[in-house]
Amino acid sequence: MARWSMVIDLEKCVACQGCSIACRFENNTPVVSPDEAKNGRAIRWNDVFPVPVNPTEKTGEYPNVKTRYTTRPCMQCENPPCVKVCPVQATYKDDQGLIRQDYNRCIGCRFCTMGCPYGVRYFNWFKPEWQETLSEYRNPDQLKMNGSLEGPAVRPVGVVEKCTYCVHRLFKAKARAEAESRDFRASDYVPACVQTCTGKARFFGDLDDPNSIVSQLAKSPRAFRMLEDTGAEPKTIYLQEG
Amino acid sequence: MQTIDPHDREALIMPLYRFNRTFWVTLVALIVVIAPGVIFYVRQLYFGLGVTDLTRPVFWGIYLVNFIFLIGVSMAGTLISAVLQLMNVHWRRPITRIAEALTVFGLMIAGLQIIVDMGRPDRVFFTFIYGRLQAPLMWDIASLTIYLLTAIFALYLQLLPDIALLRDNIPAQAPAWRKKIYSLLSLNWHGNFEQWRRLKKVITIVSVCIIPVGISLHTITSWLFSTTVQPGWKSTILGPYFVIGAIFSGIGLLFIVVSFARHFLHLRTYISLGFYNNLSWIFIIMSAVWFYFTGNEVLILTAEQETLEFPVMAAKLWGEFAPSFWIMVALMVAATWLLVMPKFLSASPKKASVLQPHVALASAITAAMLFTLVKLSPKVTALAALNTNSILLISWLIIGLLLLLSIASLTRWFKNHLVATTFIASTLVLVGMWLERWNIIIPTVTHARLIPYTIYNPTITEVFITISAAGIFVLLFVLFFKLFPAVSLWEIEEERRSNPGSSH
Numbered sequence: 001m002a003r004w005s006m007v008i009d010l011e012k013c014v015a016c017q018g019c020s021i022a023c024r025f026e027n028n029t030p031v032v033s034p035d036e037a038k039n040g041r042a043i044r045w046n047d048v049f050p051v052p053v054n055p056t057e058k059t060g061e062y063p064n065v066k067t068r069y070t071t072r073p074c075m076q077c078e079n080p081p082c083v084k085v086c087p088v089q090a091t092y093k094d095d096q097g098l099i100r101q102d103y104n105r106c107i108g109c110r111f112c113t114m115g116c117p118y119g120v121r122y123f124n125w126f127k128p129e130w131q132e133t134l135s136e137y138r139n140p141d142q143l144k145m146n147g148s149l150e151g152p153a154v155r156p157v158g159v160v161e162k163c164t165y166c167v168h169r170l171f172k173a174k175a176r177a178e179a180e181s182r183d184f185r186a187s188d189y190v191p192a193c194v195q196t197c198t199g200k201a202r203f204f205g206d207l208d209d210p211n212s213i214v215s216q217l218a219k220s221p222r223a224f225r226m227l228e229d230t231g232a233e234p235k236t237i238y239l240q241e242g
Numbered sequence: 243m244q245t246i247d248p249h250d251r252e253a254l255i256m257p258l259y260r261f262n263r264t265f266w267v268t269l270v271a272l273i274v275v276i277a278p279g280v281i282f283y284v285r286q287l288y289f290g291l292g293v294t295d296l297t298r299p300v301f302w303g304i305y306l307v308n309f310i311f312l313i314g315v316s317m318a319g320t321l322i323s324a325v326l327q328l329m330n331v332h333w334r335r336p337i338t339r340i341a342e343a344l345t346v347f348g349l350m351i352a353g354l355q356i357i358v359d360m361g362r363p364d365r366v367f368f369t370f371i372y373g374r375l376q377a378p379l380m381w382d383i384a385s386l387t388i389y390l391l392t393a394i395f396a397l398y399l400q401l402l403p404d405i406a407l408l409r410d411n412i413p414a415q416a417p418a419w420r421k422k423i424y425s426l427l428s429l430n431w432h433g434n435f436e437q438w439r440r441l442k443k444v445i446t447i448v449s450v451c452i453i454p455v456g457i458s459l460h461t462i463t464s465w466l467f468s469t470t471v472q473p474g475w476k477s478t479i480l481g482p483y484f485v486i487g488a489i490f491s492g493i494g495l496l497f498i499v500v501s502f503a504r505h506f507l508h509l510r511t512y513i514s515l516g517f518y519n520n521l522s523w524i525f526i527i528m529s530a531v532w533f534y535f536t537g538n539e540v541l542i543l544t545a546e547q548e549t550l551e552f553p554v555m556a557a558k559l560w561g562e563f564a565p566s567f568w569i570m571v572a573l574m575v576a577a578t579w580l581l582v583m584p585k586f587l588s589a590s591p592k593k594a595s596v597l598q599p600h601v602a603l604a605s606a607i608t609a610a611m612l613f614t615l616v617k618l619s620p621k622v623t624a625l626a627a628l629n630t631n632s633i634l635l636i637s638w639l640i641i642g643l644l645l646l647l648s649i650a651s652l653t654r655w656f657k658n659h660l661v662a663t664t665f666i667a668s669t670l671v672l673v674g675m676w677l678e679r680w681n682i683i684i685p686t687v688t689h690a691r692l693i694p695y696t697i698y699n700p701t702i703t704e705v706f707i708t709i710s711a712a713g714i715f716v717l718l719f720v721l722f723f724k725l726f727p728a729v730s731l732w733e734i735e736e737e738r739r740s741n742p743g744s745s746h
Contacts, residue, residue, distance in 0.1 A: 040297030040696055054553070054695050072692065081471055087379040088365075088372040107368050108291075108361015110301040111379050115470045119299055119693040123361065125292030157290040158361030227691060230471045 002186060003097045004165055005207040006194065007217040008071060009239040012201035015069035017048045019193035019202070023073075026166060026192035027152045028138050030128030043122040045163035046073045046193050068241065073193060074099060074120045074163035075226060075234030082112035082121060082162075091160070097207075097235060098167050104149040106159035113160060117230045120162055127157040141168045165204075166191035186212060207235060244410045244433050246731065251411055254727040257507065258408075259416055264506070265724070272717045279710020282703045283358060291361055293703045299690035300698045302683060305359035308708055310679045311491065312352035312715075313386075313463050314484070315672075318492030319345025319393060320456035322521075323400070324449040332741065333520050335733040336513045337500050339726070342397040344492075344499055347718040349390045351711050358707055378462070378469045385459040392455055396448045398427075402441065403732040406431035423725075460488040467682070473550035474686040476539070483535045490528040491675035493521060497668035499719065501661055503728045512729045518660050522581050522667075529578045529671070536571075536678075554689045562697060563685045566677050573674035580667040583650075584657035602651035609644035612637055 023029070023046040032041050048071045052059065059066055080099050083091050090105035091112055113121040130138065142153030151168035155161050173188035186206045194202040205212035214237070217223060222239040246255070286293050296303045322341035326334035334341075357363050373380045409424040431437060464484035468477040497518070504513045543555040558567040616637045656663040688696050700708075 036292075039295075040299070040693075041292065049692075053692050054689070085377055085379065085469060087374060087377040087383070088368045089374050090372075105365075105368065105372065106362065107365040109356075109359070109379060110361065111377070111466075111470075113298070113301040114472060114687070117471050117691050119690055122298060123296075123301060124290065125296070126290045156362075160361075232471075 001095055001208070002206040003208045003235065004076065004170075004189075005097075005205065005214045005218070005235040005237060006073060006076075006165065006191070007203040007214045007223070007237045007239060009199075009201045009203070009217075010068075010070065010241045011222075011239060012199040013069065013071055014199045014201075015048050015071070016198045018196050018198045019046045019071055019073075020044050020048055022046075022192040022196035023163070025137065026139055027163075028128075028154055029122075029161075030124075030130060030155075031134065032126075036125075041125050043124075043161070045120070045122070045161070046071065048072075070226075070238075072118065072120065072226070073191075073236055074165070075118050075232065075236045076165060078233035078235060079231060081115040081117065081230070081232055085111045085115040087111065091162070094167075096170075098165055098170075099162070100150055100164050100167055101160060101162050102148040102150055103153065103155050103159045103161065104147055108158040108160065110160065117227050117232065118234075121160050122162065123160050124155050124157050128155055141172070143168050143171060166193075244407055246407055246411050247735070250731060250734070253508065253511070254729065254731060255408060255411055256413065258724060258727065259413055261724075265720075268720055269717075272713050272720065275713035276710045276717065279706040279708070279713070282706045283710070286358075286703055286707075287363070293701065295699055295701045295704065297696065297698075299693040300684070300687045300696060302359070302687055303698055304680075304700045304704045304708060305355050307676070307679045307683055308711060309352050309355040309359070310463060310484070310683070311676050312348050312355065312711075313459060314488035314491045314675065314679070315495040316345045316348030316352065316389075316393075316492065317456060317460060317485075317488035318496040319343070319348075319396075320452050321489055321492060321524075322496065323396065324452045324456075327445070327449045331520075332737060333514070333517050335737045336509070336729045337496070337517060338400060338733060339397075339730045340499055340503055340728060341496055342393065342400060343719065343722055344496060345393040346390065346397055347715055347722075348495075349386060349393060350718070351715050353386060353390070354711060354714070358711075378465050381462045382459075382466055385455070385462045389452075389455050389459045392448065392452050396445075396452055399441065399445050399448060400730060400733075401427075401726060402429065402431055403433060404727060404730060406433060407731050408726070420725075457485055460485045467686075472686050473548075473689060473691075474543070474554035475682075479535065479539055480682075483539070486528060486531050486535060487675055487678060490525070490532050491672055493525050493528065494668040494671035494675065497521070497525075497664050498672065501665045501668075503723065504661070507723060507728050509729055512734060515660050518664050522664055525664075525667075525671075526578065526581050526585075529574060529581070532574065533578075550689075550691065553695075554685045557685045557689065558681055563681060567681050570674045570677040570681060573670045573677070577667040577670040577674065579649075580656060580663055580670070583653045584660075584663065587653050587657050598651060599655045602648040602655075605644040605651065606648040609641045609648065612641050612644070616641070 024031075024044070027045055029043045029045055032043070036042070048069060051068050051070045076097060076099050078097070080091075080093060083093055083099060086092070087109060088105055088107055090102045090107070091099060092102075093099050108123070110123055113119075113123060138154070139152045141151060143150035144153065151164060151166075169191060170189045174184050177184040177188060186209065190204050194204040203213045203217055205214040207214055207218065209215060217239060218237050220239055223237050224240055225234045225237060282293075294303060319341045322334055323338045327338070357366060360366065369380065369383055373383075375381075405424055406428040409421070409428045412421055412424065461481040461484065464480040467475040468480045500513060500517070503509055540555065540559070543551050544559065546552070553561075557563045616634060619634075684698055688698055
């Protein structure tokens, strides 16, 4: 079994937000009005933002400032705080270590959104809407089995959604490998943000395979995990700048 | 066929069948209060939770505050009816009915708040179908359900002999459906020795059981917060803090409901001042423990200045939550003062004869006049007028002293008006405890880790739904006390038998 992991090299990241846009179109995250976005209602499974986010760290005064950017998909934690608090198992860790979200199961209690220290979980405050042209370019992919509804499927109002490392791409890659009657390779599966990354700052692979690129990079002295003090053990690994 | 004291029958049973103008006016007023909230809720159902001011990271808002608050006030029923029952405290008897009804209705409205807060209320049954027992929310749902069922059972047990009395003493003009209800609910109760023996036994067992259930509910509700890794929700203090807050606010609401029932249902002869006096001691102790916990939390978080926790505490102490925090503290201090000071006065009633309401009025007016003088006096530059400055200082001092005197002078009035004083203090405590729940939840959710700090102002939807919930709470009481007497008939009889000297 694989243990999917992403490595983000912050040295290479140019904060172009390409990953955020690729994610938006891959996963059908709805567009909200500027007012709503200002109100904190924007949904970006993969967000790019300046750090530190809050004034807990001195960033200096102009012109002597220090500015950094980071990009944040779901951390796909080994010890996910969101999964532990879900009352109906609408969010769960599957056998490949991916934290998934079932929109048909979620009751909208928003406990997982409180549980997640990374803020990667988003709630559908309104019914998702797309303006005319945009609605024609929605990704038709979805994961639907045994009453569950996952992946880029259009979400109903009142449920929580999150980055899944494009889990539908994994299923598609496996199906294609089967159709081509060959074995599934880890390199067949790649999330949209990794595929699109301008600076080639993102790497994706299987952490269980010691020769995979992510296993190699995870050993780097620059490797760190976000908010390690929360004990969530993320599988999204960062490589420090500088 | 059981009989009842004719005086009790006139005072407690007959009003159940009289629908006077006050009742209808109350009913219409309550419906007017409730209706907008219902409309706003339907709107919220239609559009989604976006009509609230909940955002990312403020995923939990005023509905959760109400939920915690209502869970808290429902504690009173457990405390009064069970603990005092087991301790065989006699002054509990006239108010057990109100206390137990308070628990049941409080829990019902609390459950309603959770439904209102859910993004998908249509999937509420998923918690029973797919429930994960490892999830804190499931513990809370389980605990709430068990507590509600136990509380309804306890209320019913305590009602049973009274329902039989109502069945046997029903007036001729009563509608047929009420006769049917009473005879159905009385379960063929005839008050023979064996029935009484069994009832007392079951009541004792339920009283024992409901105490851990109640305490667990309040503790588990605190775990909803402390099981997350958010800053400001310390795991160890939150459990006992919630229990204490629950008892504190529960007694507060109990005082208010009892005072209303005493006034509007004319129960002065049944609910004595002794109850107010005795329960206010527990109230004072709870306020002391509350201050102890609050002091602990504030001191530790402020002293330790941890990166994540401290911004939350700073927001409460001098940031954007300072108004709600300091109003809460001021209300609690005022309430404690109201309750404690009259008790001190009793030691020397003659010595403090100066302390009269008119002295209070006089000193307050003098303080106001002096304040106006100070404010109107021309501002002098600091260099020229050192003398003026000291006069100003003395004036401010005198204003402060006069205000203190005016507050102190009211003490005698407070002492002589026990019910009014307790009512005022309870109202202060209730508002303070609601703010406390606000101060626990909102500052933390607005100070998330990787999301910019934000503010939360409830929208009109949230405000009206909250008002509506309060209205439904009152409505349940009004209807319940039209169906059943507000004081327990059989316990009053029991009280008379065990205390033949006391009059009614």
